[in-house]
Amino acid sequence: MRWSEAFIPTLREVPAEAELISHQLLLRAGMIRKLAAGIYIYLPLFQRTLLKVAQIVREEMNRQGAVEITMPVLHPAEIWQETGRWDTVGKELIRLKDRHGRDLVLGPTHEEIITFLVRGELRSYRQLPINLYQIQVKFRDEIRPRFGLLRGREFTMKDAYTFDATEESFKKSYQKMIDAYFAAFNRCGLETVKVESDTGAMGGKSAHEFIVLVDTEGGESLIFTCSNCDYAVHSDRASFKEAAPPSEKVLPYEKVHTPNVMAAEEVARFLKLPVQKLVKTMIYKTDNGFVAALVRGDREVNLVKLKNLVGSIEMDMAGTEDVQRITQAPKGFAGPVGLAGLEIIADTEVAVLPNFVSGANEGDYHIKNINTGRDFKPSRVADIKVAVEGEVCASCGKGKLKASRGIEVGNTFSLGTKYSVSLKATFLDEKGGERPFIMGSYGIGITRTAQAAVEKFHDADGIIWPKTIAPLDVHIVPVKMEDAQQAEVAERLYRAFNEAGIEPLLDDRKERAGVKFKDADLIGIPVQIVIGDRGLKEGKLEFKVRKTKESSTAPIGEAVPYFKKLWETI
């Protein structure tokens, strides 16, 4: 590729619109441009990276016997109504009408469509298992698009769907995708951690996410791993082994005056108690009314756990007026004792905590020595708290939880028969019985993976692409393109690399050397070759490895073999 023929609009300034370093670098390196909120144009260099990521994913899918298809972007609403997701997905689902007034959906995922496809055509257990996938543009109307391609409204996904006759067979199909995912991300230069995750809008039985760990702002996913066993879990569903409650004599309950003291830490300080003796009573508005959630003063409510527990699609903190109506008191003094007319959900730690403090449902008053069962009856007791680093692993009971942050690049879902039952997709088993398919669904964000690589691999000067997904392999930089000899050597190298099947970028611009060097570091092609007067006098080229910034020289005639050796070391 010649710089003069391509379109690589690099920027010196950091664009104000971008928070994340990867988003800034993709804009600055002329890789992407914004068309509208969450909608991006992929420019020539980035397009090449995307094709490479897609091809790696394709090859690893094919290796596991998955077969590629393409399903439409436009879906008839009827199929989404059949599974119920027309109602449950909410405003993230982009809906439209065609010229005849028929409702359509812009596909955010294709469980409905793939099930529609196979239900008429796969009839026998002998045709199973099967794994169909596609690499395709997807849509999600994010309420607040941000982070570049990470929270976009239009993005590219690989999505795969498995159909099995038995649970045993499904386990094998699922494991194949796990293997494909680790292999594909590794080939992209990205080490990933597989964690248990929430099933979200997908539903089904269980799920995993693949996370690229990063220590930057881009790490929007919080995960926990155990120091002792292989437990790894997304914070959405992380649990820990709870310590036994303090053994205390149950005391009589007592109303205490706490003027203007509301936050758990303040109340604890005021009453000279550890914050672990406080219980926060949080009130939420769900699709089915209000609920009160009780967690210890030092804990936070895990909204995903709570939503799943109450079966609500949307959930928000109750407003001040609602809280006053429900508790008959100003906001900040809610407590479980005497609270009526809504479900009270106590966290498992709260249910066994003796003599705790919570609001009195009366302004400026709290109650001491509350005991679950004696003073109030929770509707349900469940783990509804956010896990924290340092707690004991729920799985092995020995190790400590370690918190990390990262970017989700893939996910896998054990769907069970959710979609096959709702869409009546069945096959005939060995005995001739009609049974619904056991399904799995598996996503990889292609655009997300590419941005995750930038968030992970960069330095102060720009991107450092992993060599497998770099837009091009080698960046030829003649210091002065106006110089006939430099231009001639540059063209010769350009041809030689192309002929050797190595992808060169030739910076044939008549620009200052400083501009070219800065751009080279910014766009991050793994190897740079500098053609300068001094070197040419000795018949030599300067090779620079972008990642290490190490320079070395090699004779012009040996450019290709020298590059190949260098490539092996990267």
Added chain:
Amino acid sequence: MRWSEAFIPTLREVPAEAELISHQLLLRAGMIRKLAAGIYIYLPLFQRTLLKVAQIVREEMNRQGAVEITMPVLHPAEIWQETGRWDTVGKELIRLKDRHGRDLVLGPTHEEIITFLVRGELRSYRQLPINLYQIQVKFRDEIRPRFGLLRGREFTMKDAYTFDATEESFKKSYQKMIDAYFAAFNRCGLETVKVESDTGAMGGKSAHEFIVLVDTEGGESLIFTCSNCDYAVHSDRASFKEAAPPSEKVLPYEKVHTPNVMAAEEVARFLKLPVQKLVKTMIYKTDNGFVAALVRGDREVNLVKLKNLVGSIEMDMAGTEDVQRITQAPKGFAGPVGLAGLEIIADTEVAVLPNFVSGANEGDYHIKNINTGRDFKPSRVADIKVAVEGEVCASCGKGKLKASRGIEVGNTFSLGTKYSVSLKATFLDEKGGERPFIMGSYGIGITRTAQAAVEKFHDADGIIWPKTIAPLDVHIVPVKMEDAQQAEVAERLYRAFNEAGIEPLLDDRKERAGVKFKDADLIGIPVQIVIGDRGLKEGKLEFKVRKTKESSTAPIGEAVPYFKKLWETI
């Protein structure tokens, strides 16, 4: 690819929904399935063909210095409003609103977006010329989707856009695309004819289409070529050299009673005149009111020419009531004499035709010996008629026009500065002057090209894929997969072909041989290898070329080299 892992739902019956043979075959061969009107799922075999067509197109674009990008499917309405196409494109443009109520468009083509992209970034003539392209899903809300992928609502296109500083440079850029197109279609096994065509909703200065000639129902485009010169033109804008009008004495005009005689042929018979002496007066409703169009009795009105002439986006025949109101007579008796209140457009043949007959604007009456100028004054005289085979070429004036039918697979548009002016996209020329880009736009229908190949290459038994775009290269058919020896040989061949970089399909189904053979012919992979008991006894395989149905045998150990030799002959 193994049949058992893939999804190849072949059908024995001809699907009722499909009119065209290619549409029928794509459905029957398990290549596509319909999701909704004009919206299709591409199944594993067809997906492979599409990837091959796309890759050929990509390579030929890259060879001409074009550079790949990807633009979004979702476009903000504002940009379409800036160019005016928000209003001019009509209902084929799919519109929607996002969750915040903002208007969006599903991209049918990307002139707006590419111009938006470069206008901020390309500033100097030194950065020109440039050619950016993408391969991407497109949307068009066809009023009556049909013919499978040929008139679909969702389809895959390669679309390219050139930006030049001068007309001279633009001509070179345009020619490069012409070269790329011929090369790409040739590599797909498709000979194409390049014809002049109408610019349609794209606007701009001129356009060409690339047509694959077919002699089936699928040939929806009518084109004319000259027997003498290289004139080739779409019927939308075909002209011919008109014969000199008969030299006659101008006669006085005369009203004649023609009870219940209306159609031109009937009137001619009734009056014992050649139909060439009749003139049809057709009334159309346009965006700007009604027009009357006059063509000779043996001609038809060319609606594209007429629409372009009057500058109307939509145009329909006037309704009966409108005709009665305008002509003050029952429908069927319209004529130019005394017609008022609307534009009268006379075809060039009509304007010079002496003593013709047309309606009298009075029930059951016609007028004889009408002469343009003397008896009525046309608002405009223009060529508004459909060309016909056998007329004299308008270009060389010697050859005869030959009519052919075909499928449009590509188009190229000389846009001039239409989009750069309306979107204010300018660059600085050598003298520092601000000038709008000179643009071109170039499309290839990827899904269309694949279906055109099927419409062109098939026989009574199924598809005959050109070898460059066949889903796979060789189809291995063990007659009886239950037979251990056959299965072993089949697996061995499957591995050997894969290792040799030749793509095999292994029909590993436990199906009757007849079913397998029928399916093999139906899906149309270029070479079939039959593994049967009789052959195996002699250590031989049967090779069959799908296209010619010629069989030959080769020893098992020589399968790969024998295949390679055979491949060269196809």
